[in-house]
Amino acid sequence: MNILLEDIQIFLLNLSFVFFLYFLYHKFIERHSHRISNEIFVAVISGISIILCMTFTISPVPSFIFDMRQLPLIIGALYGGRRVLIFLVITLLSYRYFIGMDEGYYASIIIYSILAIILWYLIPRFTKMIQIKDKVKIAAVAASFGIVLILTLIFLISPNASPIKLVFTVVLYGTQFIGILFFVTLIERARTERMILEELKKLEKLKIVSEIAASISHEVRNPLTVTRGFIQLLRESNIPDDKKQMYVRLSLEELDRAEEIITDYLTFAKPSLENVQMLELQDELQYVLKVVSPYATMNSVHINFKSVSNLFIAGEKQKFHQCFINLAKNAIEAMPEGGKLTVSVEQEDDKAIILIQDSGVGMTEEQLSRLGTPYYSTKEKGTGLGTMVVFSIIKVMHGEISIKSKVGEGTCFTLAFPIVNK
Numbered sequence: 001m002n003i004l005l006e007d008i009q010i011f012l013l014n015l016s017f018v019f020f021l022y023f024l025y026h027k028f029i030e031r032h033s034h035r036i037s038n039e040i041f042v043a044v045i046s047g048i049s050i051i052l053c054m055t056f057t058i059s060p061v062p063s064f065i066f067d068m069r070q071l072p073l074i075i076g077a078l079y080g081g082r083r084v085l086i087f088l089v090i091t092l093l094s095y096r097y098f099i100g101m102d103e104g105y106y107a108s109i110i111i112y113s114i115l116a117i118i119l120w121y122l123i124p125r126f127t128k129m130i131q132i133k134d135k136v137k138i139a140a141v142a143a144s145f146g147i148v149l150i151l152t153l154i155f156l157i158s159p160n161a162s163p164i165k166l167v168f169t170v171v172l173y174g175t176q177f178i179g180i181l182f183f184v185t186l187i188e189r190a191r192t193e194r195m196i197l198e199e200l201k202k203l204e205k206l207k208i209v210s211e212i213a214a215s216i217s218h219e220v221r222n223p224l225t226v227t228r229g230f231i232q233l234l235r236e237s238n239i240p241d242d243k244k245q246m247y248v249r250l251s252l253e254e255l256d257r258a259e260e261i262i263t264d265y266l267t268f269a270k271p272s273l274e275n276v277q278m279l280e281l282q283d284e285l286q287y288v289l290k291v292v293s294p295y296a297t298m299n300s301v302h303i304n305f306k307s308v309s310n311l312f313i314a315g316e317k318q319k320f321h322q323c324f325i326n327l328a329k330n331a332i333e334a335m336p337e338g339g340k341l342t343v344s345v346e347q348e349d350d351k352a353i354i355l356i357q358d359s360g361v362g363m364t365e366e367q368l369s370r371l372g373t374p375y376y377s378t379k380e381k382g383t384g385l386g387t388m389v390v391f392s393i394i395k396v397m398h399g400e401i402s403i404k405s406k407v408g409e410g411t412c413f414t415l416a417f418p419i420v421n422k
Helices: 002-032 035-055 070-080 082-099 103-128 132-157 163-234 241-267 281-298 317-333 365-370 385-396
Strands: 277-280 301-306 312-315 339-348 351-358 400-406 410-418
Touching: 035 070, 035 082, 070 082, 070 103, 070 132, 070 163, 082 103, 103 132, 132 163, 163 241, 163 281, 163 317, 241 281, 241 317, 277 281, 277 317, 281 301, 281 317, 281 339, 281 351, 312 317, 312 410, 317 339, 317 351, 317 385, 317 410, 365 400, 385 400
Parallel strands: 301 339
Antiparallel strands: 277 312, 339 351, 351 410, 400 410
16 A cells, blocks of 8 residues: 555656746746747757656556657657657666666667657647647657557566456556646646736737826816816906916916926826925915816815915925816816815825815725726716826825715825825
């Protein structure tokens, strides 16, 4: 019983040699190598597998020795090519000679010479095949010839072999046959999956281009909408000069912001801080609320602002405005029947906490979990890119964001930024 268990362990060890080495090759090496280095790696890995398999053999019955040497030989030859085939046959026969010169050695020369000729013929056909099932068929032919040659030799040497020896012979070499088909299928599926992933990466790059275009459109629309509103107000004849000057100044600032947004997205659609400066939260948020107040008034939304003065954070002014205008605009649009938008600033230890709370429609848990992903929006015509940009800006400013929402009661965005000393 102990001998049987030991043989099973060695048999599984043979399989693990082949599996581990080929897994290592196809997982980490094949994609980074060209044709010549690919052949070298296949030859080395297959050669090591052959030597290990021949070193750890099993003998379930007297005068019968079995190992899985044909498995790495056939797979290595099919995937490495004819030069690898010659190398592996020489390696196998050389190690067989090293193990010991006996009558079986000359039989091995005959068997593997014939098998090499068969593989020499099958390798070009195997390489040309595209479908997995076609490659498996060729591997099955090669494995069948290898097993037939071995069985023929065994029966010629031992024509009166015992029934139990015949059973072990058929079972073990049948397992080798299945193992060859299994490894070819495994390798081909791994290759197919890798090719699909590479195609998906290419498609992802194309998708990024479309996301950049859509995101530019989304982000530039905000300042242009504000500018359009101020220009419309300038058409009124009874507006005081100081109001006109303020509208012109705000319009120009928003146009400048649109230009900077376009520049950012053309370089790469990923927010980054270039002109970092001290930002006094109360002043910056007052500017943001002044920009969105006409939009809020138009939607019957009342804005309530509470702040602590002399609270500074580090960041880029334009991107800070971009972030909070997006948040305020989304909050206003979440209140189609009007409501109250509360923006408050407070200090907690070494962090500045900004709360943006609306009394709008709210969101479900599933909507909250998807918030900030491209092309997901709770608005009918939204792209989701505005919120994605908000998340990116907050992250690059070393901020944190948390969201609480309840359907029918509203949403609260809580943002925390590190405070810096003036």
